[in-house]
Amino acid sequence: GAGVSQSPRYKVAKRGQDVALRCDPISGHVSLFWYQQALGQGPEFLTYFQNEAQLDKSGLPSDRFFAERPEGSVSTLKIQRTQQEDSAVYLCASSLDVIGSYEQYFGPGTRLTVT
């Protein structure tokens, strides 16, 4: 079956532009996660949803970052007024549940470059 998909795969934005990154999770997966992965580092948690509810957004680095999952399926991560430090790979993952023993399935990521 289809895995987690993300679009676009690559995005170049000029400093100050707004961007929107899309994630299509595996059908039926309740939980959805966003991570930020800087070059040479491990993924860092940004936020997660259980269905349409955003239960934790403690990892969002600033109020320029906003995520939504209005119908409990597709999710969008929006970054307003992009800055150079926002350059990273943004990973989306989905899981059957948020309980720790369930595997998270990752998408290929969106590489954002802010110039």
Added chain:
Amino acid sequence: GDSVTQMEGPVTLSEEAFLTINCTYTATGYPSLFWYVQYPGEGLQLLLKATKADDKGSNKGFEATYRKETTSFHLEKGSVQVSDSAVYFCAPSFQDGQNFVFGPGTRLSVLP
């Protein structure tokens, strides 16, 4: 707070060599433990997991045992192949809902 420490890379080995990548964690509870792998140009994928003390996860010749007494989950493989070249991430999932905390990753290069 809850955290993970992972052996720094890069690690370069010859084919058929023995591999160990150390991982230790700090937690107030008992997390589930995962190893994820990222092959060149691909997304993260689960390699193996263990959900309680003394469990051994295994896959593709890799093994890791959940050691509660030493809070460790070291990754081992008896004979590595060139195709094992990748970045390996240790990732505890803490049961208080903090989800995964990824280590910095260990880049492994296996030479023929």
